[in-house]
């Protein structure tokens with residue numbers, strides 16, 4: 380019965396880019412119907428993790444169970460079927476530059492359903508209203524600010540009412556007002572539509588305010604997990620360092636490198 | 648030292664083979680529209696406009712000038728033998744067999760091929776291709792296929808237009824300016840140009856060039872390193888590689904057809 384409570388179960392996952400290991404033996408569970416946050420320093424592989432879940436990257440070993448299917452074993456056709464249950468908000472928004480905002484959001488609906496244009500129009504306007512961009516329906520992505528583009532992309536990723544939605548850095552580049560709007564939106568969408576959400580971010584406060592469960596990723600694996608309340612009281616140095624944003628501590632701020640002094644004075 | 652060279656040779660070999668494999672997979676993916684026939688039609692029409700119609704001006708202008716130059720050069724040579732009556736034949740055969748297909752393909756590589764590579768490279772770098780994937784839509788069907796077919800349909804037509812305009816340009820210079828008899832210009836041309844030998848063969852050449860140029864352009868964009876530097880490199884190599892491929896293949900095809 381455990382598996383049906385979790386929409387995703389990642390077990391013993393290994394993944395490396397070229398020679399460099401990104402993940403070594405990571406285990407992670409995403410409870411159904413909840414907002415799960417994945418936090419971690421920049422460049423640690425959070426986006427990579429979302430791509431692994433989406434089946435865009437293949438791990439070197441381990442299993443990623445999504446709603447009963449092992450993503451790592453799926454062929455292309457099965458993968459496409461599984462992905463219809465997923466929505467993903469990319470870090471850069473990834474709107475289609477050749478279409479208006481309206482058509483961007485209508486696009487997945489037109490592709491995957493046979494709904495009439497008048498119904499599609501209603502759905503699109505509803506999604507746009509939810510992100511506060513109904514007035515921008517006719518604009519093209521090049522005419523939007525970075526933050527607006529992110530919100531438009533958010534509307535697109537919920538266009539088909541997926542079961543799981545993955546947000547990659549949804550708060551980056553948002554002003555405090557739209558940040559607040561998005562925080563509330565993620566929560567509301569999650570609860571009203573019965574979605575499951577994964578939020579990847581390093582905005583500690585925002586994440587702790589909406590997440591039901593939090594994973595902190597570093598050193599190629601999960602270093603801590605728990606409810607926001609538990610993490611606030613976590614005594615591990617690594618977690619305290621990350622939550623309070625200190626550069627020095629057990630979590631390295633630097634990309635792996637040779638000794639600094641040696642590198643600087645070595646003029647070979 | 649030798650070790651390093653061997654290694655880099657090996658790496659280049661492996662890169663080349665994986666590249667060829669990916670290019671093959673791209674072609675296969677683009678060729679089977681997988682039951683989305685009707686949905687692809689509007690995309691195809693849009694790409695025909697961008698790839699084909701928007702290349703028209705450069706093709707027409709170049710065709711006109713090449714025809715005019717051919718006629719001028721041809722006249723000065725032919726008139727020495729008193730054979731200026733054959734000017735029409737010379738202009739038409741040069742254009743239909745060689746210059747039409749080859750020059751229009753080179754122009755097409757520079758105008759449309761480079762644009763295709765840059766566009767697809769950018770779609771890759773701002774995650775548009777990934778987000779199609781995540782929407783369970785195959786970018787090969789949505790993005791690559793319409794562009795591929797648009798290229799294959801456009802280039803042979805452009806090259807036919809090139810040759811036609813070139814012949815008119817030749818007429819302009821040869822007949823209207825240099826005074827070759829217009830009846831002779833057309834009738835010698837009509838008597839010497841063969842349907843199979845000249846027109847069909849020229850068409851086959853330009854179809855082959857169309858496949859190669861479009862394929863290279865799409866593959867380079869799809870495989871580009873998704874950064875501004877990577878995209879600019881990919882665009883350059885589209886133009887260089889397609890041009891070389893056109894000229895090399897032209898020799899092979901000519902040898903097979905007329906050799």
Ligand SMILES: Nc1ncnc2c1ncn2[C@@H]1O[C@H](COP(=O)(O)OP(=O)(O)OP(=O)(O)O)[C@@H](O)[C@H]1O
Pocket residue numbers: 396401420421422423424425426427428470
């Ligand atoms: N296409 C790629 N090829 C090679 N290495 C890559 C590629 N994409 C990412 N990486 C490497 O993988 C690591 C993880 O990247 P990822 O984008 O997942 O980080 P992230 O945690 O999302 O960072 P950020 O918070 O800055 O978005 C990085 O160190 C990066 O160097």
Ligand SMILES: [Mg+2]
Pocket residue numbers: 425426427470547
């Ligand atoms: Mg990232």
